[in-house]
Amino acid sequence: MSLTLKEVKKSFHQGDTEIQVLRGVETEIQPGQIVSIVGQSGSGKSTLLSILAGLERADSGEIQVDKVNLMGLSEEELTLFRAQNIAIVFQQYHLISHLTAVENVMLALEILGIEDAQNKAEAALRELGLGHRLDHFPSQMSGGECQRVAIARALVVRPKILLADEPSGNLDTHTGDKVMDVFFEVVKKHNITTILVTHSEALAKRCERSLRLLEGHLREV
Amino acid sequence: MRLFKIAFRELRRSWRFGLFFIFNLSLGLTGFVSLEAFKEALQTSLTQNAKAILSADFAVSARRELTQDEVDKMRSVMTGAMEGRTYEFFAMLNSSKGSRLVMVKAIDKTYPFYGELILEKGDVIRNESDKEIFASKSAWIYPELSAQMGLKAGDEIVLGNLKLKVADLVKEDKTQTFRAASLAPRVFVNIDLIPESGLIKFGSTFTSAYLFKLPATANETQLKDAMYAQLTDPVISVETPQSAGEDSGRQLRYLSDYLGLVALVALFMSTLGAAYLYRLFLSQRMKEIAILRTLGLKSREALGVYILQVSILGLVAAIPTIAASYILLPLLSRLLGTLVPFELTPSITLSAALICLGMGVIGSFLVCLPFVVKIYDLKASRLFSEEKFSMGDTQTRWWVYVPMIVMFYFLSVYQAHSWRTGTIFVAALAVVLVALVVLGYGVVSAARMFSNLKSWPLKYSFKSLSRRQGSSLAIFIAMGLGALLINLLPQLKNSLQNEFFIQKDSKVPSLFMFDIQDEQVQGVKDELKANNLEAIGLSPMVRARVLKVNGKDYERKIDEGGFKSREDEREARFRNRGMNLSYRENLSTTEDLVEGRPFSGVFDPEKNSRAELSVEERFAERMDFHIGDVLVFDVQGVEVEGEIVNLRKVRWTSFQPNFFILFQNGALNDAPKTWIAAVPSIADDLREKLQNEMATKFPNVSIIDVVRTVTSVLETAEKMSWSLELMAGLALLTGYIVLYSIVRSQIRMRRWEINMLKILGASHRNMTTFVASEFAFLAFLSALMGAGLSSAVSFALSKFIFEGTYTFSWQGPVISVILISALSGIVALLASFDIVRESPLSILREDKD
Numbered sequence A: 001m002s003l004t005l006k007e008v009k010k011s012f013h014q015g016d017t018e019i020q021v022l023r024g025v026e027t028e029i030q031p032g033q034i035v036s037i038v039g040q041s042g043s044g045k046s047t048l049l050s051i052l053a054g055l056e057r058a059d060s061g062e063i064q065v066d067k068v069n070l071m072g073l074s075e076e077e078l079t080l081f082r083a084q085n086i087a088i089v090f091q092q093y094h095l096i097s098h099l100t101a102v103e104n105v106m107l108a109l110e111i112l113g114i115e116d117a118q119n120k121a122e123a124a125l126r127e128l129g130l131g132h133r134l135d136h137f138p139s140q141m142s143g144g145e146c147q148r149v150a151i152a153r154a155l156v157v158r159p160k161i162l163l164a165d166e167p168s169g170n171l172d173t174h175t176g177d178k179v180m181d182v183f184f185e186v187v188k189k190h191n192i193t194t195i196l197v198t199h200s201e202a203l204a205k206r207c208e209r210s211l212r213l214l215e216g217h218l219r220e221v
Numbered sequence B: 001m002r003l004f005k006i007a008f009r010e011l012r013r014s015w016r017f018g019l020f021f022i023f024n025l026s027l028g029l030t031g032f033v034s035l036e037a038f039k040e041a042l043q044t045s046l047t048q049n050a051k052a053i054l055s056a057d058f059a060v061s062a063r064r065e066l067t068q069d070e071v072d073k074m075r076s077v078m079t080g081a082m083e084g085r086t087y088e089f090f091a092m093l094n095s096s097k098g099s100r101l102v103m104v105k106a107i108d109k110t111y112p113f114y115g116e117l118i119l120e121k122g123d124v125i126r127n128e129s130d131k132e133i134f135a136s137k138s139a140w141i142y143p144e145l146s147a148q149m150g151l152k153a154g155d156e157i158v159l160g161n162l163k164l165k166v167a168d169l170v171k172e173d174k175t176q177t178f179r180a181a182s183l184a185p186r187v188f189v190n191i192d193l194i195p196e197s198g199l200i201k202f203g204s205t206f207t208s209a210y211l212f213k214l215p216a217t218a219n220e221t222q223l224k225d226a227m228y229a230q231l232t233d234p235v236i237s238v239e240t241p242q243s244a245g246e247d248s249g250r251q252l253r254y255l256s257d258y259l260g261l262v263a264l265v266a267l268f269m270s271t272l273g274a275a276y277l278y279r280l281f282l283s284q285r286m287k288e289i290a291i292l293r294t295l296g297l298k299s300r301e302a303l304g305v306y307i308l309q310v311s312i313l314g315l316v317a318a319i320p321t322i323a324a325s326y327i328l329l330p331l332l333s334r335l336l337g338t339l340v341p342f343e344l345t346p347s348i349t350l351s352a353a354l355i356c357l358g359m360g361v362i363g364s365f366l367v368c369l370p371f372v373v374k375i376y377d378l379k380a381s382r383l384f385s386e387e388k389f390s391m392g393d394t395q396t397r398w399w400v401y402v403p404m405i406v407m408f409y410f411l412s413v414y415q416a417h418s419w420r421t422g423t424i425f426v427a428a429l430a431v432v433l434v435a436l437v438v439l440g441y442g443v444v445s446a447a448r449m450f451s452n453l454k455s456w457p458l459k460y461s462f463k464s465l466s467r468r469q470g471s472s473l474a475i476f477i478a479m480g481l482g483a484l485l486i487n488l489l490p491q492l493k494n495s496l497q498n499e500f501f502i503q504k505d506s507k508v509p510s511l512f513m514f515d516i517q518d519e520q521v522q523g524v525k526d527e528l529k530a531n532n533l534e535a536i537g538l539s540p541m542v543r544a545r546v547l548k549v550n551g552k553d554y555e556r557k558i559d560e561g562g563f564k565s566r567e568d569e570r571e572a573r574f575r576n577r578g579m580n581l582s583y584r585e586n587l588s589t590t591e592d593l594v595e596g597r598p599f600s601g602v603f604d605p606e607k608n609s610r611a612e613l614s615v616e617e618r619f620a621e622r623m624d625f626h627i628g629d630v631l632v633f634d635v636q637g638v639e640v641e642g643e644i645v646n647l648r649k650v651r652w653t654s655f656q657p658n659f660f661i662l663f664q665n666g667a668l669n670d671a672p673k674t675w676i677a678a679v680p681s682i683a684d685d686l687r688e689k690l691q692n693e694m695a696t697k698f699p700n701v702s703i704i705d706v707v708r709t710v711t712s713v714l715e716t717a718e719k720m721s722w723s724l725e726l727m728a729g730l731a732l733l734t735g736y737i738v739l740y741s742i743v744r745s746q747i748r749m750r751r752w753e754i755n756m757l758k759i760l761g762a763s764h765r766n767m768t769t770f771v772a773s774e775f776a777f778l779a780f781l782s783a784l785m786g787a788g789l790s791s792a793v794s795f796a797l798s799k800f801i802f803e804g805t806y807t808f809s810w811q812g813p814v815i816s817v818i819l820i821s822a823l824s825g826i827v828a829l830l831a832s833f834d835i836v837r838e839s840p841l842s843i844l845r846e847d848k849d
Helices: A045-052 A075-085 A101-111 A117-127 A143-155 A173-189 A201-205 B002-013 B015-054 B068-077 B143-149 B191-197 B220-230 B241-248 B250-294 B299-337 B350-372 B380-384 B398-416 B419-450 B456-467 B469-502 B518-530 B566-575 B617-623 B684-697 B706-749 B751-759 B764-801 B811-837 B841-847
Strands: A003-014 A017-029 A034-038 A060-065 A086-089 A161-165 A193-197 A209-214 A217-220 B058-062 B082-095 B098-107 B117-119 B138-141 B156-159 B162-173 B186-190 B206-213 B237-239 B511-517 B536-549 B579-584 B591-596 B611-616 B630-635 B638-650 B661-664 B674-679 B702-705
Touching: A003 A045, A017 A045, A017 A209, A017 A217, A034 A045, A034 A173, A034 A201, A045 A161, A045 A193, A075 A086, A086 A143, A101 A117, A101 A143, A101 B456, A117 A143, A143 A161, A143 A173, B002 B015, B002 B250, B002 B299, B015 B241, B015 B250, B015 B299, B015 B350, B015 B706, B058 B220, B068 B220, B082 B191, B082 B684, B082 B702, B098 B143, B098 B191, B098 B684, B098 B702, B138 B143, B138 B156, B143 B162, B156 B186, B162 B186, B162 B191, B186 B191, B220 B237, B237 B241, B250 B299, B250 B350, B250 B398, B250 B419, B250 B469, B250 B706, B299 B350, B299 B706, B350 B398, B398 B419, B419 B456, B419 B469, B419 B764, B456 B469, B456 B764, B469 B706, B469 B764, B469 B811, B511 B518, B511 B684, B518 B674, B518 B684, B579 B630, B611 B617, B617 B638, B638 B661, B684 B702, B702 B706, B706 B751, B706 B764, B706 B811, B751 B764, B751 B811, B764 B811
Parallel strands: A034 A193, A034 A209, A086 A161, A161 A193, B098 B186, B138 B162, B579 B661, B611 B638
Antiparallel strands: A003 A017, A003 A060, A209 A217, B058 B206, B058 B237, B082 B098, B082 B156, B082 B206, B117 B162, B138 B186, B156 B162, B511 B674, B511 B702, B536 B579, B536 B630, B536 B674, B591 B638, B611 B661, B630 B638
């Protein structure tokens, strides 16, 4: 699934002051491409990610996913579109504490009404090397394992676009590298268009293409 | 100051928690504090009106005539005082409009020394007033007689041999005390007419009183001591305004004892909610405490910060408590104020406010103690690891719960004014709690069975329910207790009402007759036979007083002040009054032998040294009588000795003639006596007819209309139960606040989880189903179990305490279960509304915090 951004603008008000975060972001991402976005803290990376996820509306511009313009969708249509096409991986994992690893993954399938959730969830976890952790609760797993469960949850619904927000940001370098190895392996295997927001130059370099968000504009690195 | 700053800053930041904690606590305290204020107002009014209630400064009374010697001794003590005389006794009032049992108050011209009667025509009767009833043969009657029989001023009434005109109706009687307690309306007559009436005969039930107005310099306490020294018979009662005031508010105080216990349940529930909230709050603070520890804060200081916080919260909780009490108090006064003749103007007094503050601070501290002590176990080194800080993984200290349990126990005893009732209450509450915890675990486990449902919101709401045991159980217990309380009273009332009215084969008699003279027994039997009836439980009644128990003189119990339990008060009352004895060959159908052996047959003075006695078990317990004890009675000047051979259980609700002490047949048969009997359940018209015929033929025989009396008692019980239901309602409301608080905190804790589900594609409708079904299911089952437990408790109370029959009514519990479930669903939705509706974007933003 391709992704095209044209003149995307977004600003916030802080008291009487208007802060322009995105001043006309433009880019085009090809289907299956893995793109990193780097930038300083406060540069607007998370805002851009929120807009791409359909969680926030841009003030103006165009966000084209294949032939669908996200700006033209209603709230309800946007929710449905996101559920069917876009998945997100968070820095903090955001697993549901009282559900086991397999239940966390199953939940994503069940919300979309996808059949055979149990088998698919188990397969997704095995693919990420967590076959031995299926019935463990998040509190019983390490940070790296939790993040792999979160990646499995994101990928199990076979999204067309994956948005990842500092997926290894909470992990030590060694664990982070191992998690990202699996991450890249799986997204490539399933040919998922991936946008990865990170502070890490090293991680950015592992992506096929790298963009920098600077003064509200995206530039190729 | 440094600790105060830290404590205050944190509270200011966590104002939501503080608000809910205070709200929870204050709602529980409201019932407690309102009741304290009400009791104080009652006590103040009783003290203020005590002279009017006694209508004198000093009174000497007995349920017999004082001997000339006793009168002389009494007057020797009361030199310089003004003296008045009254008689009080039940009698049948007859008129062309029917007959009724009335309480005759025979007065002299001095009555009342204090207080006043306000008559319908406008006359105000005081000590010095001219009184029409002394000018002509007339009487003042209570307005109830006008309402019940249509009597009005000018009508003729008959009391024994007396024919009197109704001079006026008494609009207001400030010498009356607990209005609802009187069996029969009062009729005031001239005391000089009593001999002519023929109503006071041998064995008649009456109270003869001497009232005194003392000189201003007199000392009541000294006079009371002197009087007791002179008049040693325990049946002679000496009263001052203070003792009269205390005695007259007894029934209302008993009621407030029970109201206090219900208020305690509300307090318990609110502390349950507050404790839950505090646990959450503190577990979220553990990491920060660890950080403060690394910055140099000592364990003791950290503990101090949180104790300070809890104390501040408890202190602040007093403000909404007092505000809410101002709403509850007028409601309580309106419900209970009709039961007393004087105005009650309760307000939050200084002592009630201090109790509120004390309870708020100490209560909060004790409730939070089990969690606060965990600060001691906190390991700041965890900051170096990935481990999360939580409350559950530190050592468990059981002693931290002890102060809370002890305080609750003493509060229960204090509220019930009874070690026995307080202990039973705490034990019953503990049993109910254990039952609710066990059922709660059952429900939580059963929720797992629904985790294979097709609908994901339902499936995951059941999973959430079963895996978040702490919050699920807290909600279950709070709602279950609320449902139990709200159902208990209506079910008990329903059973009592059914027992008296609905059963066609009701064994409760229609009429109860007493003061039947020996020579009238056959006439009464004939009269009943003429109406195809037979007297039930026709029993002789012999007046007596206890002289000795096991050879020791049986002395009057004098109040020496200090804490008195209701049991102590009751014992003193029983001990200081005369006794009605009877004799029987066998026990009646309403009695069961519980200990000892049956009577050995008819008493034979040739063979047996002393007669055998049977004593009612609860009476024996109060009087500390045991099997084998030898009692000596004075029966009209003759000493009669008896030995207790058995204890009986009596079903008093049968309304059949029964006695605390029974003699073996043959021992008392020659003693002067009167008779009592009951008339079986009959139709209303026959009941009226029979009452009229009996009142005409046997004017000295008093007849209690059991149906009318029970109706009046139930009406009073109804009024009282409203106040109890008000408290139960408060407890249920507290349950909802606990539910709201827990749901709110749970939802806030699960905020990102809810938003995560939205990101995964869950719609608002899904989320609403998810949240509402989880809490409504829990509330439904807790209400169901609470209603079920209330049926079990009301069954146990009906069967074993009231010893009556139990009638289950399904409508009340079903309606309450539906309403509680629906309301709980709504409360849960309200508590989660903003979070369910918010944009999932918030968690992306918070991720960066």
